[in-house]
Amino acid sequence: MSEFRKDPLSDHWVIIAPNRAExxxxxxxxxxxxxxxxxxxxxxxxxxxxxxTAAYDASGKMIEQGAWQIRVIPxxxxxxxxxxxxxxxxxxxxxxxxGVGIHEVIIECPDHVTAFSQLNDQQAALVFRAYRDRMAxxxxxPRLAYAQIFxxxxxxxxxxxxxxxxxxxxxxxVPTQLETELHRSAEYFQLHRRxxxxxxxDRELKEESRLITQTEDFVAFCPFASQFPYEMWVLPRxxxxxxxxxxxxxxxxxxxxxxxxxxxVEYLLNEPGFNYLIHTSPFGSTHLRHYHxxxxxxPRVSRTAGFEWGAGDYINIVTPEQAAAMxxxxxxx
Amino acid sequence: MSEFRKDPLSDHWVIIAPNRAExxxxxxxxxxxxxxxxxxxxxxxxxxxxxxTAAYDASGKMIEQGAWQIRVIPxxxxxxxxxxxxxxxxxxxxxxxxGVGIHEVIIECPDHVTAFSQLNDQQAALVFRAYRDRMAxxxxxPRLAYAQIFxxxxxxxxxxxxxxxxxxxxxxxVPTQLETELHRSAEYFQLHRRxxxxxxxDRELKEESRLITQTEDFVAFCPFASQFPYEMWVLPRxxxxxxxxxxxxxxxxxxxxxxxxxxxVEYLLNEPGFNYLIHTSPFGSTHLRHYHxxxxxxPRVSRTAGFEWGAGDYINIVTPEQAAAMxxxxxxx
Numbered sequence: 001m002s003e004f005r006k007d008p009l010s011d012h013w014v015i016i017a018p019n020r021a022e023x024x025x026x027x028x029x030x031x032x033x034x035x036x037x038x039x040x041x042x043x044x045x046x047x048x049x050x051x052x053t054a055a056y057d058a059s060g061k062m063i064e065q066g067a068w069q070i071r072v073i074p075x076x077x078x079x080x081x082x083x084x085x086x087x088x089x090x091x092x093x094x095x096x097x098x099g100v101g102i103h104e105v106i107i108e109c110p111d112h113v114t115a116f117s118q119l120n121d122q123q124a125a126l127v128f129r130a131y132r133d134r135m136a137x138x139x140x141x142p143r144l145a146y147a148q149i150f151x152x153x154x155x156x157x158x159x160x161x162x163x164x165x166x167x168x169x170x171x172x173x174v175p176t177q178l179e180t181e182l183h184r185s186a187e188y189f190q191l192h193r194r195x196x197x198x199x200x201x202d203r204e205l206k207e208e209s210r211l212i213t214q215t216e217d218f219v220a221f222c223p224f225a226s227q228f229p230y231e232m233w234v235l236p237r238x239x240x241x242x243x244x245x246x247x248x249x250x251x252x253x254x255x256x257x258x259x260x261x262x263x264x265v266e267y268l269l270n271e272p273g274f275n276y277l278i279h280t281s282p283f284g285s286t287h288l289r290h291y292h293x294x295x296x297x298x299p300r301v302s303r304t305a306g307f308e309w310g311a312g313d314y315i316n317i318v319t320p321e322q323a324a325a326m327x328x329x330x331x332x333x
Numbered sequence: 334m335s336e337f338r339k340d341p342l343s344d345h346w347v348i349i350a351p352n353r354a355e356x357x358x359x360x361x362x363x364x365x366x367x368x369x370x371x372x373x374x375x376x377x378x379x380x381x382x383x384x385x386t387a388a389y390d391a392s393g394k395m396i397e398q399g400a401w402q403i404r405v406i407p408x409x410x411x412x413x414x415x416x417x418x419x420x421x422x423x424x425x426x427x428x429x430x431x432g433v434g435i436h437e438v439i440i441e442c443p444d445h446v447t448a449f450s451q452l453n454d455q456q457a458a459l460v461f462r463a464y465r466d467r468m469a470x471x472x473x474x475p476r477l478a479y480a481q482i483f484x485x486x487x488x489x490x491x492x493x494x495x496x497x498x499x500x501x502x503x504x505x506x507v508p509t510q511l512e513t514e515l516h517r518s519a520e521y522f523q524l525h526r527r528x529x530x531x532x533x534x535d536r537e538l539k540e541e542s543r544l545i546t547q548t549e550d551f552v553a554f555c556p557f558a559s560q561f562p563y564e565m566w567v568l569p570r571x572x573x574x575x576x577x578x579x580x581x582x583x584x585x586x587x588x589x590x591x592x593x594x595x596x597x598v599e600y601l602l603n604e605p606g607f608n609y610l611i612h613t614s615p616f617g618s619t620h621l622r623h624y625h626x627x628x629x630x631x632p633r634v635s636r637t638a639g640f641e642w643g644a645g646d647y648i649n650i651v652t653p654e655q656a657a658a659m660x661x662x663x664x665x666x
Binding site: 005006007008009010011012013014015016017018019020021079094148152155157158159167169175176177178180181185188196199200203223224225226227275276277279296303306307310312313314315317318322 | 338339340341342343344345346347348349350351352353354412426427481483484485488489490491492500502508509510511513514517518521529532533536556557558559560608609610611612629631636637638639640642643644645646647648649650651652653655
């Protein structure tokens with residue numbers, strides 16, 4: 001049973017997914033100590049997981065069997081249900097919809113590597129190509145409006161297994177945060193005839209104080225209104241609205257930048273847990289002039305407290321300018 | 334230095350407050366084990382804190398000196414600055430305002446009690462009366478638009494000191510979450526000529542499945558679209574828009590309900606950290622027909638992960654109906 005519920009007091013959806021309560025926990029609560037056990041994500045343990053929905057070899061070619069480098073499986077404890085026939089919605093004061101959707105796990109490597117930063121550039125590139133391919137795949141499904149790609153690394157970031165992996169959750173509703181960004185960026189475009197993200201890239205490159213690194217194709221910085229200490233964003237320099245249309249070469253470059261940033265954070269902050277996620281345009285569009293896909297990275301070094309839950313606004317005790325200066329100078333040994 | 338920054342892509346404010354980075358941490362990171370040390374909040378250690386802004390005796394009378402039961406002090410590491418003359422705002426692409434405001438700590442008892450549930454009913458009532466008095470006090474300050482009362486209990490909930498205490502942060506901006514609730518409840522009122530919270534109270538009392546407890550004046554339930562497992566709301570049954578106008582008798586009843594709920598959570602879930610907070614109307618109004626103050630309580634038993642940060646929506650693995658059934662049957666020994 002999985003259900004979307006709409007809060008009558010906000011525009012937020014909640015996914016009520018009680019079957020996820022049964023998922024095993026490899027980390028002890030409140031600690032990052034791992035309880036030992038057979039890893040279901042390692043090559044050779046394929047029978048411990050649901051049957052794969054895709055697998056890729058070292059060249060990025062999709063394979064049916066053989067030595068996979070990336071393996072995509074349905075999440076064994078999904079937040080949403082991949083069913084064709086949905087239960088009817090309830091649209092009275094308490095609004096619900098059947099929790100239809102896709103919840104996949106992208107296993108990033110065959111060996112028991114636990115840190116994304118420990119993958120080599122080629123493997124990291126394959127991970128980002130797999131993100132794109134799965135998103136392109138689900139784009140064609142008429143039940144779905146959006147796919148969220150995200151990574152939880154470490155117990156403090158919500159990971160329950162340590163083997164390097166990411167997740168995809170595709171839903172019939174566009175997430176609240178995306179709706180807000182789409183709405184605000186459309187307003188900005190209306191007013192200025194320009195993509196607000198392109199404007200942001202230009203300003204960050206010019207101001208330099210929040211810049212961390214740049215390549216020919218990407219720019220990485222600590223955003224001006226960072227919600228969290230050491231929050232980092234990576235944007236393509238050229239306007240691009242849909243992540244799933246990105247080319248292999250671009251994705252290899254992106255993977256290298258993200259791996260570099262994660263490595264800097266691990267070095268600087270003693271390997272904290274972190275999340276990263278991709279914000280992109282909804283499936284029901286092919287090109288948007290006002291929206292610009294990007295990657296957001298959140299090291300988990302602070303605790304969200306009562307003020308934040310109540311206000312919906314954040315207190316950040318590290319200025320983005322300080323954070324960027326430290327991240328600029330951080331180099332992995 | 335403290336600064337409000339507005340995210341150009343959402344309506345969210347971030348408070349950048351680097352001086353809070355210096356605050357001492359009584360809990361070890363990632364654990365709830367306390368490092369010993371002299372508690373600055375215990376009676377007799379008043380010189381360890383900034384000078385009090387208010388203190389109350391056992392009858393709730395404000396006192397200048399003598400045996401306090403509740404003591405209110407400026408936060409030594411404030412998120413906002415209590416200054417008369419603010420720095421000019423910056424209103425270009427990157428919008429900032431000087432982080433003017435009030436950040437107070439409400440010390441809930443003179444002895445070293447670490448759990449709100451361990452206060453007696455009379456002391457708990459004094460705590461809620463202090464909340465009201467401080468809110469009523471700051472309401473008169475023309476710099477301020479809203480005061481957020483909240484409690485962080487336990488390291489996992491963001492507390493840095495264990496002695497029972499709450500906080501007040503008053504700001505010149507109305508927090509995003511409140512703006513949303515005000516906007517949505519005004520829309521609902523426009524359409525239905527009724528307070529959406531009053532409607533919710535009626536429905537929860539009628540449906541019963543999410544109800545936890547009720548008194549003559551208050552009703553407590555797990556909200557229909559609970560973002561977190563065991564999330565609990567307490568609402569006055571009678572329409573009331575401003576917490577700071579609540580009478581002593583009502584506040585004593587509210588304190589007893591909140592203490593009861595926190596006790597149930599501690600018993601049921603093995604004393605997790607928790608936050609609670611009060612949502613009420615902004616200072617610039619005296620009576621609103623569409624808004625209804627309430628208390629929200631969040632036990633910290635789950636970890637927010639990449640999906641939530643990216644989507645702005647939540648996955649909750651305990652249905653509010655399950656949670657309410659368990660909380661109904663939970664009784665402190």
